[in-house]
Amino acid sequence: MNAATAGYNFAYLDERTKRMIRRALLKAVAVPGCQVPFGSREMPLAYGWGTGGIQVTAAVIGAGDVLKVIDQGSDDTTNAVNIRRFFARVTGVRTTERTREATLIQTRHRIPEVPLTEQQVIVYQVPQPEPLYKLEPRRSAATRLHAWREYGVMNVKLYEDIARWGRIDSAYDHPVLVNGRYVMAPSPIPSFDNPKMHRMPALQLFGAGREKRLYAVPPYTDVKSLDFEDHPFKVEPQGHACALCGSTDTWLDEVLQDGGARMWTCSDTDFCRERREEKQP
Amino acid sequence: MTAPLEADEAEPLLRVHDLSHRFPSAAEEHWAVRGASLVLHPGEVVAIVGESGSGKSTLLNCVAGRIAPSAGQVQYRRADGRWVDVHALPERERRELSRTEWGFVEQHAAEGLRMNVSAGANVGERLMALGRRHYGELRATACEWMERVELDPMRVDDSPRAFSGGMRQRLQIARNLVTRPRLVLMDEPTTGLDVSVQAKLLDLIRLLVARLHLSALVVTHDLGVARLLAHRTLVMRQGRIVEQGLTDRVLEDPQHPYTQLLVSSVVAP
Numbered sequence: 001m002n003a004a005t006a007g008y009n010f011a012y013l014d015e016r017t018k019r020m021i022r023r024a025l026l027k028a029v030a031v032p033g034c035q036v037p038f039g040s041r042e043m044p045l046a047y048g049w050g051t052g053g054i055q056v057t058a059a060v061i062g063a064g065d066v067l068k069v070i071d072q073g074s075d076d077t078t079n080a081v082n083i084r085r086f087f088a089r090v091t092g093v094r095t096t097e098r099t100r101e102a103t104l105i106q107t108r109h110r111i112p113e114v115p116l117t118e119q120q121v122i123v124y125q126v127p128q129p130e131p132l133y134k135l136e137p138r139r140s141a142a143t144r145l146h147a148w149r150e151y152g153v154m155n156v157k158l159y160e161d162i163a164r165w166g167r168i169d170s171a172y173d174h175p176v177l178v179n180g181r182y183v184m185a186p187s188p189i190p191s192f193d194n195p196k197m198h199r200m201p202a203l204q205l206f207g208a209g210r211e212k213r214l215y216a217v218p219p220y221t222d223v224k225s226l227d228f229e230d231h232p233f234k235v236e237p238q239g240h241a242c243a244l245c246g247s248t249d250t251w252l253d254e255v256l257q258d259g260g261a262r263m264w265t266c267s268d269t270d271f272c273r274e275r276r277e278e279k280q281p
Numbered sequence: 282m283t284a285p286l287e288a289d290e291a292e293p294l295l296r297v298h299d300l301s302h303r304f305p306s307a308a309e310e311h312w313a314v315r316g317a318s319l320v321l322h323p324g325e326v327v328a329i330v331g332e333s334g335s336g337k338s339t340l341l342n343c344v345a346g347r348i349a350p351s352a353g354q355v356q357y358r359r360a361d362g363r364w365v366d367v368h369a370l371p372e373r374e375r376r377e378l379s380r381t382e383w384g385f386v387e388q389h390a391a392e393g394l395r396m397n398v399s400a401g402a403n404v405g406e407r408l409m410a411l412g413r414r415h416y417g418e419l420r421a422t423a424c425e426w427m428e429r430v431e432l433d434p435m436r437v438d439d440s441p442r443a444f445s446g447g448m449r450q451r452l453q454i455a456r457n458l459v460t461r462p463r464l465v466l467m468d469e470p471t472t473g474l475d476v477s478v479q480a481k482l483l484d485l486i487r488l489l490v491a492r493l494h495l496s497a498l499v500v501t502h503d504l505g506v507a508r509l510l511a512h513r514t515l516v517m518r519q520g521r522i523v524e525q526g527l528t529d530r531v532l533e534d535p536q537h538p539y540t541q542l543l544v545s546s547v548v549a550p
């Protein structure tokens with residue numbers, strides 16, 4: 001640690017705070033998909049910049065970890081770079097852009113394309129942890145709906161999507177049923193990523209700083225996207241190939257180039273690089 | 282009209298025993314409902330009439346389990362035959378009853394409907410809550426029920442915002458009846474609608490109640506509604522039930538001076 005961070009505890013938070021967050025995380029792991037309140041702390045970043053994810057990462061990171069931070073799949077956006085630097089400075093751990101090398105991955109809005117393993121933990125930054133929020137904005141009422149497993153209203157929304165658009169139309173943050181019990185917001189990842197959560201070998205942790213909630217999906221847990229029997233959840237192909245690696249089975253972003261031309265490329269920049277390297281030895 | 286009482290139906294569906302309620306904000310001696318008792322049999326429709334502020338809605342909300350009364354009991358005989366004390370039930374069970382075996386039709390349809398989703402989603406909600414997950418079947422059921430309440434099933438995907446007051450009330454009724462409840466509570470279901478719309482809606486309610494063999498408590502300040510729908514009528518004044526009996530008897534031969542006043546103030550039909 002350098003002079004600028006002298007006086008700070010390992011991973012910025014003090015040990016008591018980290019223990020408090022870990023206790024909440026243990027509860028969250030014990031009851032998959034259930035939102036657990038925690039005493040969210042002020043972080044040297046504004047809400048909306050992943051303070052929930054950062055606190056979870058700070059609570060679980062160890063000196064031997066290798067950290068990767070992505071924002072919309074990319075390692076080099078301002079947000080990802082800042083968070084990575086922050087942890088490098090306050091923990092001294094090694095950081096990487098390579099998914100396969102990382103032991104701990106903090107993410108906003110994506111799950112890496114490379115299948116994660118038992119050796120890895122993924123931490124999601126969550127803006128709105130309550131999947132019922134749009135239907136039941138009162139927090140206490142929503143909590144009761146979870147407790148009583150009253151999820152009919154969730155399907156009302158999906159029914160409405162089909163009635164209106166002919167299909168279930170949540171491109172992002174499509175609600176899932178975890179372990180057959182709790183309905184959970186997968187943070188705004190594209191629906192394309194939802195199937196990756198199902199029986200994932202890695203531990204999945206979710207932190208919402210402003211809302212002071214965290215939740216978890218332990219390894220190999222069932223995660224089912226909500227749907228109807230006659231309108232099963234399915235990932236809609238985007239109908240493009242990556243302009244850089246040619247991939248058609250990854251999530252693509254549309255980027256506007258100088259001059260106004262449009263181009264589709266892999267949102268997971270590390271995966272795209274790997275594909276390109278494979279092709280030209 | 283007399284209640285069609287068959288032998289096995291001699292046992293009531295609902296018993297309200299000595300129910301009183303005072304709102305916490307109300308003055309010491311101001312009881313919204315005081316010592317109300319009533320019995321409702323299967324297939325029976327009972328009207329609760331009385332002037333504004335007499336406690337009709339409060340009594341109905343206590344029966345519905347929405348307001349916990351200060352004193353007294355509401356007992357309900359469930360479909361499985363078991364009597365339950367509505368206010369002693371855990372909230373989860375009470376809510377389950379209220380969206381399966383009971384229905385509640387609000388005076389203002391906007392309070393009983395989800396105004397931001399389609400008519401079909403409104404009718405399908407209770408079924409989805411019961412675990413039905415087949416879109417095509419849900420939508421078909423919604424269309425069927427729209428037809429039963431004389432709404433055009435072509436409008437199944439329309440928002441209730443595009444519906445008139447009478448149509449919204451029909452939709453609210455369909456949304457409640459779709460799970461075939463045994464007990465339906467209605468608070469001024471026709472108030473505020475045009476007279477001709479009211480008449481048609483009352484006809485529909487009468488038809489459905491008879492066809493589905495529902496039991497109903499209907500709050501109204503309109504004696505005409507009681508006359509048309511109810512086998513029996515209760516008259517409330519200042520929180521108390523001052524008179525109850527067969528509707529024809531209460532309206533033709535009122536015993537209590539207040540009822541006499543009420544009846545004489547209405548132009549005979």
Ligand SMILES: Nc1ncnc2c1ncn2[C@@H]1O[C@H](COP(=O)(O)OP(=O)(O)OP(=O)(O)O)[C@@H](O)[C@H]1O
Pocket residue numbers: 304306307312313331332333334335336337338339340502
């Ligand atoms: N939420 C409340 N808080 C306090 N007092 C209330 C509340 N609701 C009703 N009251 C009072 O309780 C009494 C009975 O009201 P209630 O609404 O049951 O009458 P009502 O017979 O339904 O009248 P209306 O015909 O106007 O609907 C009135 O004095 C009313 O002012």
Ligand SMILES: [Mg+2]
Pocket residue numbers: 337338339468
């Ligand atoms: Mg009222």
